Amino acid sequence: MYIKGDWIGDAAMNLKVEEKSKTDNKQEETIEEDKPVKQKTKIERTLIIIKPDGVQKKLVGRIISRFEDNDLEIERIRVLHIDKNIALTHYKEHVEKPFFPRLLQYITSGPCIVMIIRGENAVARARELMGCTDPQKADKGTIRGDFGTDITINVIHGSDCESSAEREINIFFGNYL
Numbered sequence: 301m302y303i304k305g306d307w308i309g310d311a312a313m314n315l316k317v318e319e320k321s322k323t324d325n326k327q328e329e330t331i332e333e334d335k336p337v338k339q340k341t342k343i344e345r346t347l348i349i350i351k352p353d354g355v356q357k358k359l360v361g362r363i364i365s366r367f368e369d370n371d372l373e374i375e376r377i378r379v380l381h382i383d384k385n386i387a388l389t390h391y392k393e394h395v396e397k398p399f400f401p402r403l404l405q406y407i408t409s410g411p412c413i414v415m416i417i418r419g420e421n422a423v424a425r426a427r428e429l430m431g432c433t434d435p436q437k438a439d440k441g442t443i444r445g446d447f448g449t450d451i452t453i454n455v456i457h458g459s460d461c462e463s464s465a466e467r468e469i470n471i472f473f474g475n476y477l
């Protein structure tokens with residue numbers, strides 16, 4: 301018996317509602333089965349930096365090919381020796397961290413290649429191609445796994461989400477979009 305306010309009764313009611321919505325979903329699923337399966341995709345832009353070690357080791361072409369071979373295209377590209385002010389702006393979330401002095405020294409140590417990369421789900425897909433921050437832990441076949449030296453000297457930067465991409469694109473390419 302269901303008594304309003306009784307938690308067992310409430311749970312039973314919730315279960316019924318849940319069962320009903322499962323049945324409803326089942327009907328939807330049956331209808332959906334006839335339709336072709338569509339993956340959720342979105343055209344995005346992300347900011348990629350081939351860091352000074354990547355340029356010094358002449359890896360630019362090979363790194364760009366990793367993106368192009370995966371249907372991500374270069375929309376804008378420039379060579380830039382990042383100075384202290386740009387580094388402080390770009391890496392503002394890391395300025396107080398213990399590793400920042402080494403990161404600053406590294407990122408300002410020579411010319412970088414800065415690019416806007418565009419394509420379906422570009423932010424997440426670029427990060428997958430890059431591999432995780434620490435090259436020792438990154439999978440082989442990823443850019444950092446194949447070419448990185450250590451957790452700081454790791455060849456490449458990629459925006460970590462769409463809002464970061466917008467902010468970073470604005471730093472390096474202004475508001476041309």
Ligand code: RTP
Pocket residue numbers: 394399403432433451452453454456457458459460
């Ligand atoms: P990024 O921003 O360059 O794409 O790298 P990420 O998201 O994978 O890593 P994040 O945590 O944002 O760190 C930014 C860059 O700082 C250097 N780093 N050094 N413990 C350390 O010594 C350390 N941790 C991070 C790396 O160059 C990293 O890419």
Ligand code: MG
Pocket residue numbers: 458460
């Ligand atoms: Mg980051």
